[in-house]
Amino acid sequence: MEKRFAGRSAAPGVALGALLPVANGAGTRVASGAAESEAEALRIALNAALTELKDLVERSTHDAAAILEFQVALLEDDVLAEPAFSAIAAGSAADHAWLDAMQREIAGYEGSDDEYFRARGADLYDIRDRVLAHLTGSATEPTVPPGAIVAAVDLAPSRFLAIDWTRGGALVLTAGSTTSHVAMLARSRGIPAVVGLGVDLAELSKLGLVDAHRGLLIVNPGPAARAQFERDAEAAVAARALTATAATQPAVTADGTRIGILLNIADPRELADLDPAVCDGIGLVRTEFLFHDRQGLPSEEQQYLIYRRIVEWAQGRPVTIRTLDAGGDKPIPGLTPVGESNPFLGMRGLRISLAQPDVFRTQLRALTRAAMHGDVKIMLPMVTQPRELAVARRMLDAEVAALGAAGIPGRRPSLGIMIEVPAAAIAADQFDAEFFSIGSNDLTQYVAAAGRDIDSVADLADPTQPAMLRLFRCVVDAAHARHIDVSLCGDAGGDPRAIPRLLAAGLRSLSMAPALVGGAKLAVAATDLSAVVESESWPT
Amino acid sequence: MTTSFRHDPLPTNTMHTGSALLTNDVGLHARPSVKLTQLAKRFGANIEFARAATGPWVDAKSPVKVMRFKAAKGETLHFRARGSDAAEALAAIVSLIERGFATEAESSSLPPQG
Numbered sequence: 001m002e003k004r005f006a007g008r009s010a011a012p013g014v015a016l017g018a019l020l021p022v023a024n025g026a027g028t029r030v031a032s033g034a035a036e037s038e039a040e041a042l043r044i045a046l047n048a049a050l051t052e053l054k055d056l057v058e059r060s061t062h063d064a065a066a067i068l069e070f071q072v073a074l075l076e077d078d079v080l081a082e083p084a085f086s087a088i089a090a091g092s093a094a095d096h097a098w099l100d101a102m103q104r105e106i107a108g109y110e111g112s113d114d115e116y117f118r119a120r121g122a123d124l125y126d127i128r129d130r131v132l133a134h135l136t137g138s139a140t141e142p143t144v145p146p147g148a149i150v151a152a153v154d155l156a157p158s159r160f161l162a163i164d165w166t167r168g169g170a171l172v173l174t175a176g177s178t179t180s181h182v183a184m185l186a187r188s189r190g191i192p193a194v195v196g197l198g199v200d201l202a203e204l205s206k207l208g209l210v211d212a213h214r215g216l217l218i219v220n221p222g223p224a225a226r227a228q229f230e231r232d233a234e235a236a237v238a239a240r241a242l243t244a245t246a247a248t249q250p251a252v253t254a255d256g257t258r259i260g261i262l263l264n265i266a267d268p269r270e271l272a273d274l275d276p277a278v279c280d281g282i283g284l285v286r287t288e289f290l291f292h293d294r295q296g297l298p299s300e301e302q303q304y305l306i307y308r309r310i311v312e313w314a315q316g317r318p319v320t321i322r323t324l325d326a327g328g329d330k331p332i333p334g335l336t337p338v339g340e341s342n343p344f345l346g347m348r349g350l351r352i353s354l355a356q357p358d359v360f361r362t363q364l365r366a367l368t369r370a371a372m373h374g375d376v377k378i379m380l381p382m383v384t385q386p387r388e389l390a391v392a393r394r395m396l397d398a399e400v401a402a403l404g405a406a407g408i409p410g411r412r413p414s415l416g417i418m419i420e421v422p423a424a425a426i427a428a429d430q431f432d433a434e435f436f437s438i439g440s441n442d443l444t445q446y447v448a449a450a451g452r453d454i455d456s457v458a459d460l461a462d463p464t465q466p467a468m469l470r471l472f473r474c475v476v477d478a479a480h481a482r483h484i485d486v487s488l489c490g491d492a493g494g495d496p497r498a499i500p501r502l503l504a505a506g507l508r509s510l511s512m513a514p515a516l517v518g519g520a521k522l523a524v525a526a527t528d529l530s531a532v533v534e535s536e537s538w539p540t
Numbered sequence: 541m542t543t544s545f546r547h548d549p550l551p552t553n554t555m556h557t558g559s560a561l562l563t564n565d566v567g568l569h570a571r572p573s574v575k576l577t578q579l580a581k582r583f584g585a586n587i588e589f590a591r592a593a594t595g596p597w598v599d600a601k602s603p604v605k606v607m608r609f610k611a612a613k614g615e616t617l618h619f620r621a622r623g624s625d626a627a628e629a630l631a632a633i634v635s636l637i638e639r640g641f642a643t644e645a646e647s648s649s650l651p652p653q654g
């Protein structure tokens with residue numbers, strides 16, 4: 001019996017495969033408080049992870065097996081967990097002890113001057129997360145077969161990254177959000193994803209057909225649905241070939257205007273296997289990942305090493321790194337306030353950074369040091385008034401001076417602002433910034449007073465409605481008057497349907513998830529700027 | 541770990557030493573490290589290596605420690621081994637490094653492993 005469930009598309013594409021429900025990896029663990037049982041918990045998790053890895057080796061291709069065998073060798077070596085067991089003996093909880101020990105091990109790799117050793121840090125992250133999953137009991141479903149449709153209530157980013165997506169598959173979430181980290185990762189990897197299905201996970205089994213263009217999941221699809229899938233899949237293959245070719249070409253409109261194409265990334269692992277030549281730089285590095293996956297706040301050194309890796313990947317192209325944008329839908333325990341009645345209108349973005357200057361200064365120092373390795377631009381999120389920018393600039397200049405006085409190599413990055421608060425968009429000309437980047441996701445939500453995550457009003461949050469296009473034009477004009485760069489880094493920037501209108505509004509630089517580059521370049525090529533006029537009519 | 545064979549009268553516990561130049565492209569990287577430690581573990585002897593003949597010494601049977609060591613192409617590794625099969629172990633290890641970490645079956649047909 002065919003059953004259809006409607007949700008929201010979080011990443012486009014179609015897929016047909018076995019539905020695999022996975023338990024919600026909440027990833028929380030209650031420590032026993034006794035060193036003996038904590039040590040035992042870690043031992044059990046290490047063994048389970050090792051068994052699982054060996055099982056994976058058995059079922060892997062030759063190349064994948066060689067990589068996994070390296071992980072097996074490290075995990076079999078008692079030396080790896082020694083510091084964790086020492087910490088447990090000294091009173092640490094098992095998961096904290098393991099994370100700390102692995103963080104130090106990973107820092108050793110990432111601090112290497114040798115690119116080969118730095119790259120192996122990714123294996124260490126894998127080991128860390130695999131053991132952690134067993135420790136927190138979130139690894140109830142040990143492996144996901146290739147091409148499966150993973151079904152969950154919501155999925156942790158590390159869980160998504162642990163799944164091998166190289167042979168297709170799709171993601172369906174009964175809850176979840178299109179703006180979540182995992183949704184961004186799915187878009188970035190080109191994995192079809194539908195979220196907000198609003199059904200019981202137990203209903204999602206057997207064969208599933210995901211039509212993420214229409215935000216649909218069809219369980220036990222009938223002949224008609226399957227025939228439609230075949231057509232969609234064929235079209236997708238053709239489109240992929242086309243976009244893959246387009247991705248390697250510069251973005252030029254039909255009338256010959258060169259458009260800058262930048263990448264949005266939420267995790268440096270997204271850059272693996274990606275050729276920097278497909279883009280003109282990175283338009284948005286979200287730094288929240290640094291604050292989510294680990295215990296405590298990341299040190300200046302940890303941040304510096306990761307920023308440096310990204311900057312080196314870009315090979316001289318500009319890299320715009322956004323300072324911590326916590327709050328709103330991205331709470332970080334210990335940093336963001338608890339119990340705000342409306343977190344989207346409360347302490348978030350730069351507001352938190354200015355209230356927690358030590359955390360902010362650490363990030364500014366790490367960014368200044370990373371700027372030695374390339375063209376780093378610092379972007380401040382949620383700026384509302386010019387005085388906030390002025391305070392941040394004074395803090396940056398002070399940190400640059402302090403590093404210089406201490407003889408630590410660094411270079412002052414340019415300092416720009418994300419335009420996502422309507423007040424900043426309307427009065428953009430008042431901001432003495434070195435560049436603007438329009439954050440169209442939040443700007444649209446704030447202007448339309450409608451959340452994209454709220455089904456019943458999501459239609460109102462259209463980033464190409466006239467009010468938005470007027471605002472974009474206003475920001476572009478302000479940037480031109482100030483002779484500074486302006487780009488757009490919301491989801492609209494990678495949406496082929498929105499791109500002609502964004503270009504018509506005067507934008508010449510767009511930032512998007514890596515998987516969207518090819519499609520965006522095709523949309524750019526199809527746009528004739530001498531023919532399009534700025535739309536002033538409401539979409540029907 | 542004892543320090544020198546002169547303090548140890550048993551002939552089977554004589555310290556054997558050897559050295560080899562890392563010629564493979566990426567040094568003692570992931571797969572070479574796994575091959576080295578797997579080979580070392582086939583012997584009962586205690587096997588260690590270092591950048592200088594005077595140490596500091598690293599356990600050649602621990603992949604974690606070998607990776608922490610981060611030996612690059614062009615470095616000379618000094619080995620020392622103690623145990624009844626120490627001489628055999630050293631010969632096998634030096635041979636592995638000189639083959640560029642290709643296993644014996646691979647060494648005739650494949651380029652050095654990375």
